[in-house]
Amino acid sequence: MLGETVLAVAVGTSGTDWAVGSALTAIAGFLIAVSFWWTYFRHVDEWFVDRMYRTNSGAWSREREVSFAHVIGHIVVFIGIITTGVGIALAIEAAIESHTLEPSATAAVAGGVAIFLLGTSLVHRTTPEPPHNHVLAVRLTATALLILVAFLAPEIGPLTLVGLVAVLLVGLSAFEGFRAYLQEQAVAMET
Template sequence: VSIATPTPARYWLWVIALAIEISNGPITYVTIRSVPTQKSHMDERFGAFVIIVLGEAVVSVATGVAHTDWQWATILAGISGFVMAVSLWWMYFERADEAVIDQALRGGKLALIRSYIYGYSHLLVFMGIVATGVGVQFAIESVSGRGFPMAEQAVLCGGLALFLLGVTILQGASTHPLPQRVVIARLVLALLTLGCIPLGLSSLVLVSLLAICLVMLNAFDGVPLSVA
């Protein structure tokens, strides 16, 4: 139907379809008294899709490097972009919880609400990874001297901030909530990342700085509570 619908009405059809898809799960559990339970494989599917999206981010890095001259700055930007992709993978899977959905199927209303928060916050993670990958590609291509407009910086920084928000929400909804220090550190980095947009940093400086910050954040996340 949307193919035959002119814009901008087509976009509204997409919004309606997405709203129906997102609300399908909650409506089902509210309207049906007894929902058949089974062992869920959603956690595996979430993880698999994260890997697929991260793969696209790595492809964006490779595409950006391929479209530029091989200079030390381009190579450094490409390495930084790859480090960012690995850091996102590290942050997501380090605290992956495979019991959230299964507990929701066997638990009460609170467990069910937690599972919806866990599941739907993955949308923020997916969008954040994609935007970060595209932003890294912009950054690598701009190293050759074509400029790094604020809109492209916003894609990179906004995507990373969106990922940090999404991964913090979904891991906070798991059966093993995040330590407060980790939540604060991630949100602070998200705000600092957004604050970099109006500074007009060069693409090489920005992508390298973000890569270093992500590595440091993951290292801090892995520090035992007794030490931190």
């Protein structure tokens, strides 16, 4: 889905006259897609997912209940990715035409990212080693901020919105990486 979103934005904006603002908006949109990838795949445990869907015995049968939340979480993730992709395409178009974003485009960018963060948080909570509670608290705080922006933001320039969202997500990815590093160091000190 991430690749399709990047491709849809690229195809939708091909053949346009790029200016600095629209190019920077596109680059910020790409950073959002990369941050999505990093946020999602940092906590994926393929062994767990494979075992959860193939085992019928003992404690793993309880995990099948968890798998429902895992699947529903992915539906939410996909909705967030698609909505954000549409919003970024609209933001690039607005930047090309040198006008502010329509409220629906602002809601698509900010709301799409908020939906993605909620979905990934749900998916990651179903894994055997979920992210630390501090990570989830920061994600939910970012989600709340994005929801406020989606519904209450005044007219805003496309580069401003997409750039700020990209900075937020890159910062979130850096925080999660640093938190994972601290957790690894604590485990290494215990052994």
